[in-house]
Amino acid sequence: MKALIIAAHPDDETLGAGATASALAQLGAQVHIHILAEGVSLRHSGVTIEEARERCQAAAKELGAAELSFGGFSADGRLLADLPQRQVVEAVSRVLSEAGPEIVFTHHPGDIHADHRSVAQAVGYGTRILGTGPVRQVLHFEVLSSTEQQTGLVAPFTPNLFYDVTEHIDAKCRALAAYPYEVYNPPHPRSLTSVRTLAAYRGTQVGVEAAEAFMTGRELRTPGTAGPSGRTRR
Template identity: 85%
Template sequence: MRVVIIAAHPDDEVLGAGATASALSQQGAHVHIHILAEGVSLRHSGVTSEQARGRCQAAAKELGAAEITFGGLATDGRLLADLPQRQVVDAVSQVLNEAEAEVVFTHHPGDIHADHRSVAHAVGYGTRILGASSVRQVLHFEVLSSTEQQTGLVAPFTPNLFYDVTRHVDAKCRALAAYPYEVYDPPHPRSLAAVRTLASYRGTQAGVEAAEAFMTGRELRIPMTAGPSGVDVR
C-alpha cells in the first residue's frame, strides 16, 4: 500500500498522523511524507529552512517513513493561504501523481489555520475524481492547537474512522520531540502530555488503548478486495 501524508508545515505530519504512519510503515506500507511549506521562520526566529528540513527528516526516521519530500512553497514569509489556489492544487496534484498514492492523509477543511484549510481544499480538488487516479481513500486528520481551536459552528471535526496505534504513541512522541521549538509544556495542547491524552481519548471512543482519529473525505471501494477502499488498510 502506498500512503502519502500531505501536511502544510513541519510537525503537522506528526501531530496529525504520526502514530498511524508508524503503524503502517511497520506493516510494510510505503509511507511518503510531503511538507508543502516551511512555516518555521514565520513563528520562530533563527530557524532556517535547512534546519527545519533536517528536523523533518529526523521525525520521519522515527516514524519509519520510506521518504520525505518538500514542496518549497511560501518561503518568502507568506502563508500558503496567500498563494493562488491553482499553485497549491498543482503542487498537491504533482506529488499525488508522482507518489502513485493510494491512501492520502491530510488536514481537515474546517481547521482554524488558513494554511491547513488551503491544503485540505487542494487535496480535495486534486482527488475529486478518484477513478481517474491511483487514490482510493482520503482521510482528514486533526492537529492539536489548531483543529480543536476552531468553533464548532464551522465544519467541526467529527471522526468516523480510527486507527489502533496502541504500540505507536511512543514513536509519535519521539518524532514530535524532533521539533523542540514546536513542543510546549502542559497544559498547552501541543505538548507530549496532550498528545498522549488525545490518543487515549480517541482510543476510548474506538474501544482500544490508543487511537488516531480521522474523517473520511473520499473513498472508492472496489468489490472483492482484501480491505476497504480496494487496498489492505488493516
C-alpha cells in the same frame, strides 16, 4: 500499499498521523511524507529552512517513513493561504501523481489555521475523481492547537475512522520531540502530555488503549475487495 501524508508545515504530519504512519510502515507500507511549506520564517526567529528540514527528516526517520519531500513554498515567507489556490492545487496534484498513493492523509478543511484549510481544499480538488488514479481513500486528520480551536459552528471534526496505534504513540512522541520549538509544556495542546491524552481519549471511543482519529473525505471501493487497498478477499 503506498500512503501519502500531505501537510502544510513540519510537525503537522506527526501531530496529525504520526502514529498511524509508524504503524503502517511497520506493516510494510511505503509511507511518503510531503511538507508543502516549512513555515519557520513566520513563527520562529532563528530557525532556518535547512534546520527545519533536518528536524523533519529526523521525525520522518522515527516514524519509519520511506520518503520525505518538500514543496518549498515558505522560502519567500508567504503563507500558503495567501497564494493563489491554483498554485497550491497544482503542487498537490503533482505530488499525488509522483507518489501514486492508495491512501492520502491530510488536514481537516475546518481547521482554524488558514494554511491547513488551503491544503485540505487542494487535496480535495486533486482527488475529486478517484477512479482516474491510484488513490482510493482520503482521510482528514486533526492537529492539536488547530483543529480543536475552531468553533464547531464552522465545520466540526467528527471522526468516523480510527487506527489502533497503541504500540506507536511512543514513536509519535519521539518524532514530535524532533521539533523542540513546536513543543510546549502542558496544559498547552501542543505538548507531549496532550498528544498522549488525545490518543487515549480517541482510544476510548473505539475500545483500544490509544488511537488516531480521522474523517473520511472520499473513498472508492470495488465490490469483492477488502477495502481501500483494493486487495481481493480470499
